[in-house]
Amino acid sequence: MDFLNKFSGMAHWLPRLSLAATFLYHGLPKFAGGEMMGMPAFAIYLLALMEVGGALLILWGGFGPDWATRVSGLIFSVVMIGAIVIVCTARMAGTPSIWVRICRVKEWNFRY
Numbered sequence: 001m002d003f004l005n006k007f008s009g010m011a012h013w014l015p016r017l018s019l020a021a022t023f024l025y026h027g028l029p030k031f032a033g034g035e036m037m038g039m040p041a042f043a044i045y046l047l048a049l050m051e052v053g054g055a056l057l058i059l060w061g062g063f064g065p066d067w068a069t070r071v072s073g074l075i076f077s078v079v080m081i082g083a084i085v086i087v088c089t090a091r092m093a094g095t096p097s098i099w100v101r102i103c104r105v106k107e108w109n110f111r112y
Helices: 013-032 041-063 066-092 098-103
Strands: none
Touching: 013 041, 013 066, 041 066
């Protein structure tokens, strides 16, 4: 177990890099504009700013101040709670999620 202790100073980079890459990958295309899931353009730009800003803050928090990591966690929490609310309200309304429409899966029995 002692040989793992030498990696303890770098262990935080794996979740930082994976979260930052995920939110940058999904956030940067939103700056191109257009409507998405029925949301107005202002909300999409705000969401893109939150995703990209949170990704940059979580990377900066690895080098610098600890508050950057905490702020990025708060931003990511707001984004993900919004995503959960959008998906759950769509399911409660009886409409399938976006993945069902993309994959054109009609034979599956989805219970909402």
